[in-house]
Amino acid sequence: MDIVLVKNIDTGDTAWVLVAAALVMFMTPGLALFYGGMVRTKNVLGMLMQNFFSLGLITVLWVAVGYSLAFGGTNGFIGNFDFAWLQDVAGTNGGKIAGFAPPGLGTLTIPPMVFMAYQMMFAVITPALITGAIADRMRFSAWVWLLGLWAILVYSPVAHWVFAPSGWLFKRGALDFAGGTVVHVNAGIAALAVVLVLGKRKGWPKHPMPPHSLPLTLIGTGILWFGWFGFNAGSALGANGVAAQAFVNTTVAAATGMLGWLILEKLRSGHATTLGAASGAVAGLVAITPCAGFVGGMAPILIGGIAGGICYLAVSMKFRFGYDDSLDVIGVHLVGGLIGSLLLGLFADASINAAVTKEGVFSGGGWSLFGEQMIAVGATMVYSFVVTCLICLALKAFMPGGIRVTEDDEETGLDLTQHSEVAYATDLV
Amino acid sequence: MDIVLVKNIDTGDTAWVLVAAALVMFMTPGLALFYGGMVRTKNVLGMLMQNFFSLGLITVLWVAVGYSLAFGGTNGFIGNFDFAWLQDVAGTNGGKIAGFAPPGLGTLTIPPMVFMAYQMMFAVITPALITGAIADRMRFSAWVWLLGLWAILVYSPVAHWVFAPSGWLFKRGALDFAGGTVVHVNAGIAALAVVLVLGKRKGWPKHPMPPHSLPLTLIGTGILWFGWFGFNAGSALGANGVAAQAFVNTTVAAATGMLGWLILEKLRSGHATTLGAASGAVAGLVAITPCAGFVGGMAPILIGGIAGGICYLAVSMKFRFGYDDSLDVIGVHLVGGLIGSLLLGLFADASINAAVTKEGVFSGGGWSLFGEQMIAVGATMVYSFVVTCLICLALKAFMPGGIRVTEDDEETGLDLTQHSEVAYATDLV
Amino acid sequence: MDIVLVKNIDTGDTAWVLVAAALVMFMTPGLALFYGGMVRTKNVLGMLMQNFFSLGLITVLWVAVGYSLAFGGTNGFIGNFDFAWLQDVAGTNGGKIAGFAPPGLGTLTIPPMVFMAYQMMFAVITPALITGAIADRMRFSAWVWLLGLWAILVYSPVAHWVFAPSGWLFKRGALDFAGGTVVHVNAGIAALAVVLVLGKRKGWPKHPMPPHSLPLTLIGTGILWFGWFGFNAGSALGANGVAAQAFVNTTVAAATGMLGWLILEKLRSGHATTLGAASGAVAGLVAITPCAGFVGGMAPILIGGIAGGICYLAVSMKFRFGYDDSLDVIGVHLVGGLIGSLLLGLFADASINAAVTKEGVFSGGGWSLFGEQMIAVGATMVYSFVVTCLICLALKAFMPGGIRVTEDDEETGLDLTQHSEVAYATDLV
Amino acid sequence: MKLVTAIIKPFRLDEVKDALRELGVNGLTVSEVQGYGRQRGHTEVYRGAEYEIDFVPKVRVEVLVDDADVTRITEKLLEAARTGKIGDGKVWVTPVESVIRVRTGESGSDAL
Amino acid sequence: MKLVTAIIKPFRLDEVKDALRELGVNGLTVSEVQGYGRQRGHTEVYRGAEYEIDFVPKVRVEVLVDDADVTRITEKLLEAARTGKIGDGKVWVTPVESVIRVRTGESGSDAL
Amino acid sequence: MKLVTAIIKPFRLDEVKDALRELGVNGLTVSEVQGYGRQRGHTEVYRGAEYEIDFVPKVRVEVLVDDADVTRITEKLLEAARTGKIGDGKVWVTPVESVIRVRTGESGSDAL
Numbered sequence A, B, C: 001m002d003i004v005l006v007k008n009i010d011t012g013d014t015a016w017v018l019v020a021a022a023l024v025m026f027m028t029p030g031l032a033l034f035y036g037g038m039v040r041t042k043n044v045l046g047m048l049m050q051n052f053f054s055l056g057l058i059t060v061l062w063v064a065v066g067y068s069l070a071f072g073g074t075n076g077f078i079g080n081f082d083f084a085w086l087q088d089v090a091g092t093n094g095g096k097i098a099g100f101a102p103p104g105l106g107t108l109t110i111p112p113m114v115f116m117a118y119q120m121m122f123a124v125i126t127p128a129l130i131t132g133a134i135a136d137r138m139r140f141s142a143w144v145w146l147l148g149l150w151a152i153l154v155y156s157p158v159a160h161w162v163f164a165p166s167g168w169l170f171k172r173g174a175l176d177f178a179g180g181t182v183v184h185v186n187a188g189i190a191a192l193a194v195v196l197v198l199g200k201r202k203g204w205p206k207h208p209m210p211p212h213s214l215p216l217t218l219i220g221t222g223i224l225w226f227g228w229f230g231f232n233a234g235s236a237l238g239a240n241g242v243a244a245q246a247f248v249n250t251t252v253a254a255a256t257g258m259l260g261w262l263i264l265e266k267l268r269s270g271h272a273t274t275l276g277a278a279s280g281a282v283a284g285l286v287a288i289t290p291c292a293g294f295v296g297g298m299a300p301i302l303i304g305g306i307a308g309g310i311c312y313l314a315v316s317m318k319f320r321f322g323y324d325d326s327l328d329v330i331g332v333h334l335v336g337g338l339i340g341s342l343l344l345g346l347f348a349d350a351s352i353n354a355a356v357t358k359e360g361v362f363s364g365g366g367w368s369l370f371g372e373q374m375i376a377v378g379a380t381m382v383y384s385f386v387v388t389c390l391i392c393l394a395l396k397a398f399m400p401g402g403i404r405v406t407e408d409d410e411e412t413g414l415d416l417t418q419h420s421e422v423a424y425a426t427d428l429v
Numbered sequence D, E, F: 001m002k003l004v005t006a007i008i009k010p011f012r013l014d015e016v017k018d019a020l021r022e023l024g025v026n027g028l029t030v031s032e033v034q035g036y037g038r039q040r041g042h043t044e045v046y047r048g049a050e051y052e053i054d055f056v057p058k059v060r061v062e063v064l065v066d067d068a069d070v071t072r073i074t075e076k077l078l079e080a081a082r083t084g085k086i087g088d089g090k091v092w093v094t095p096v097e098s099v100i101r102v103r104t105g106e107s108g109s110d111a112l
């Protein structure tokens, strides 16, 4: 497989993927707000900053080497530097700019630059997901290093395995429409690794740490749901029937995710909460991500509903096992990502998408796809967990000051100690 | 008329309507924030939740039966179950997914799935509009029931009458480009019904209940205006000249709606207020909704301006008549919807859109269209009001605990009593 | 050059530019929030209102005469009234609506109405940028007049010079892809003029005036970055390779802008701040605006990074020179706009965009383009500064009450005195 | 001169203010506080984690009054603040040695 | 030991703090309050509905002082807080029986 | 009857509340305040402009207590609030002439 000059650009497909890329970009601020509303007042800027900074750093790293490591070359385990600094990504095609597609993606009907930009937004948001787990206690400088190293050492390789046609998991037939494995399982298990190295927040779980602004969280939820149309339906890489199906599956799974969470919550604690509605919707969205363009019919209803319910149960695990996954990245993204990636082994349907070479159990394809999905999530979990641990331990050992703020600084909050700012100033100063 | 397999999909049209559907989805969170900022601190989550929950429940109901009841079959009064659970909505067309269009919509150039999704977002936001009227006093469980029943018993039938080519109002020639009748008049009159059954908020109108966060309301306003491009220009169902005209009409009417409201407000109370700017823009947007793709020239300027001014006057009616339409759903959506639907009888212009079979008075079409518009809004108002009243009375009679929170709970606020949460926690807990 | 009936409409291009127009519209609320978070609690509605009002007033003025003055006719210095009230902008083309393109834009593949709407959004946001400089002290009625007069007397002429093919700067070969000169330099220098006439805020710079809500500012930042894809990539006026390159350049420059600002900030004051991240991103976005569809390769990385760093230094100038540019419109938009417009003289690359007739220094085109860029920004600065001063002085002289609020009102805040509202009410009233 | 301080339920503030105004009280100062007492707080639930919040929002009203008016004003205040349900709050009286109006420097009763 | 309490206009806080600091006052405690008094409140308008808001934002400053310093400090405070316009607020002095510094347990003047 | 007022560090509130509860204190009133004292404030930086903020968030706790309980309660409170670092705050006691429970009109010790 060689890199191929893209010639047949369709303006409608291009328009849709451009929009989808913008929508996915918008999700990172959305995530920042979603998380930011959940932390205490003294840490909200710390949270926002960790997320926004991903837009700063990862964008540049992606352009430099990330994209090329993820999509360049034909090695099964890691890309190469063919596209480093975007060389050849733009190229001319009879006077028009088009550019070279990564190996195996020669049938693109959009400029490769658009594909690169679209994938960039995934690279930006994936490590940002981790910030929810580590809220309120990591030094900003340590986050900067973790972020950058993780993007290169974990994200690009895993994306290559699963998304690139030459990746070993892709070639085995594992399916991941929009990042259930690459994004959610990957970030979720990495969050566990970071949390284990970092330790619990002072006072957790005894001291209550209620969300300082649920309206902020709900602004974030709205943006996430909105942006997720780009995330999932954009992964069709064109404005076509697959995109349409993915679009519908996305919103349906978000809805049943919300319902699933709320029903269990109402039964167990007596109230349907706003944060539960938001969390359930996100759980549904996470779970449908790998499936979005591969399933149809009742599948999204079930996938979303199951994810909503199970994630509700899963977020309590941390109290049982004693790890402080502050805003439930593991309970929602890891668990939700696993649910979606594995259920895809049951529901994948070739009549929805011809790219489904092995169908799921319920479509008559037997357990083979399910097995591949197990391998894909298993390999991702092991690799991501181990490498993330190593990065964190190395940073802890080598960074003067370590990766965690001092006790006093934790008490005072990240906003003042890391950024010299307060989130909400009174006119009285 | 039979259901038809859609064959000629245009990627540009598809891209636009996919985006439009996402934009309309985004309006429901936008509406939640718009309303949420206007209630008191203790009720903001209650308000947000009522809106977000519509995204959860209605999405599922629409997929199950709502879409089919609205667009299936050829009966004039109600759809059928042909499309229940989305059967046949996706279908294959020479290896590509396309699917079957509803009767009379065979000329669609987008996958029917996209049409279904786009219409879904209207079904979601329409009942959400009602929440503004009932702020601060409805039990959440009662809202859940009202929401679901209303979607099936009111929204789907009215959408069928007006939007489906086989609907009796559609066939008579009534026009409603993007939902002036189906969405705004329908929700507005239903809001009146609910408010009458529910009664006034404790302390209203004596006790001041100022908006707890106008910035939140303005975030919502920005999102609504943005999303409304999808709502109106998306209703062209393609990226074409009609969409362009609808786009421009939308923003122009929002602008003149703002100006109309502010000018009257300045003259009467001495100040142009921020909430007035937001409200006037929404009034203009409401009024242009039925007209967006059917009028041109100076029409949007006038329609928006008239709506802005009249809605400003209309929101005071509640003090005269003593019904507690908390956030002015009647004053803005019912009145604005009526203004737009009726002015369309004057301004509809076949040179803008060939779908205008009867032109408006000023385009030389005489009063015939105006008559049809009167019939359409009249029939909608009667049906929606009566059925909504019956639903509310039935819920009041049969739900243990009724549909209204206790006095104590109203005092404490919906957030704590309905959802066990507070919107803004201090670090001091 | 004559006005030309547009015939070859491409749905994909149309879809993209429709979306882009909506995105740019969304930037004005985004800007309102960005600025609104930075002012003190008592002035936040004043700030939001000044921005939202631009959506009201300028939309109407643009439809009335603004568009026609900017794009009508073939005079080099000012347009004409050919398109006043949008006459001829919509027209029919074999039963379909298309309409007449401005002179020199006959190759448009989108309905001229879409082009008009897209340009409208630029006209709306440009004067809105000025509000950041004049925060907390201008009478709302004075702003209304300034806004309207500036749009007609400054914005339309400058847009004509640079954007219209018949404009004298356009014809000389000056380049401005998406408004570095027309939008940012223009608004930035005008902000200086207004600030000089208006004077400093009471207590500035002695009294601290910290941002009352940085989360609000970051919501705005997210929306701005998101919307800027429309602003820049939309300026390709189609869904093509140039749009793709502009899209990528935009996000890359935002990222390096953020990094540039943060690095300098960290070195000089010891902390990387959240407001710095937001400001740096905006600085990068401003600087890439004129260049977005004209440069490639490493250019966006450098342009963004340079802008981020220099703007960080530039925002301190106001303390040295003693003008109160409250939220740094001059330091960010004027300086960033100049950086981008001039660096384009170095980086412009015909292989990225055939519209580059004179290439930049680094592309082997010599200093000729740089010279034209100097002339373009110079002419814009002189004209805009002088005319804005004249408008302000005239308003100061002729408006009863002047252009500035009384000392007492400034103390109390704009929200109460100009709009009779408070931004955040407690339930305790 | 005495200072009468009352901790009351927030929604009684209007009544209290009106009642005191009727008695000719020209001024008072109000602040938001959190009370802990016999009235139970509430439970909040976030993602399944339950928090017992012991504090209940209350309002503190402070009125400087002439010695002679203490009883009259206190009684009226009690009446206006009372709902009869638990959590109605407390009123207490403390001695004040001097009061001065900032604007004029007047002191004692003239300062009120 | 006395407690000097002042209700002042928020924007005078800086001046008051600086003035007291000059007198060697080492600490004070400040809170946001709402005042009702001769100074009129304001009107707010939301969608045509007018609300009269009687309360005006004020700041309460509390300073514990030695008996001997009361007059000196009060006077300086009055001076710094005064604008001469209505609503400048009140200053009052109440007796304090004992003061203890939490950190060290010191009491009396040593606690200040 | 006395009023014990304490200015403490916000994160000690839980301990203080629990300590007092153990002593049988049935109620207290809490508010957020800003303290200025020996403990330095902090610097904030916005776009290169540095602001020195002198005030530090503190919590004010007020407890009405019987004369006999003052020492016991004060000591327990001091202990619970103490971290030993600068800025731990102050506790002071002021005389109270009468206390009334709003709900019942009970006064004196019965009102607590």
Ligand SMILES: Nc1ncnc2c1ncn2[C@@H]1O[C@H](COP(=O)(O)OP(=O)(O)O)[C@@H](O)[C@H]1O
Binding pocket: D007, D034, D035, D036, D037, D038, D039, D040, D056, D058, D085, D086, D087, D088, D089, D090, F026, F027, F028, F029, F030, F062, F063, F064, F065, F101, F102, F103, F112
């Ligand atoms: N000993 C006390 N000291 C100070 N404030 C108290 C005390 N006891 C109660 N309060 C205040 O009075 C409020 C009402 O007290 P509570 O015991 O709940 O009800 P009630 O006064 O009706 O018996 C509390 O929320 C608290 O603010």
Ligand SMILES: Nc1ncnc2c1ncn2[C@@H]1O[C@H](COP(=O)(O)OP(=O)(O)O)[C@@H](O)[C@H]1O
Binding pocket: D026, D027, D028, D029, D030, D062, D063, D064, D065, D101, D102, D103, D112, E007, E034, E035, E036, E037, E038, E039, E040, E056, E058, E085, E086, E087, E088, E089, E090
């Ligand atoms: N009797 C009072 N008790 C407590 N606080 C008072 C009293 N009278 C006035 N105040 C406080 O003093 C502030 C200023 O009083 P006001 O009557 O408006 O002006 P002035 O003190 O200049 O006559 C009020 O807002 C209120 O907070």
Ligand SMILES: Nc1ncnc2c1ncn2[C@@H]1O[C@H](COP(=O)(O)OP(=O)(O)O)[C@@H](O)[C@H]1O
Binding pocket: E026, E027, E028, E029, E030, E062, E063, E064, E065, E101, E102, E103, E112, F007, F034, F035, F036, F037, F038, F039, F040, F056, F058, F085, F086, F087, F088, F089, F090
């Ligand atoms: N003279 C005073 N009057 C009133 N409050 C004071 C006074 N001195 C200190 N405080 C309060 O006590 C807090 C702690 O005082 P500080 O001098 O910082 O530390 P410490 O009490 O440990 O010496 C201050 O923040 C302030 O709220």
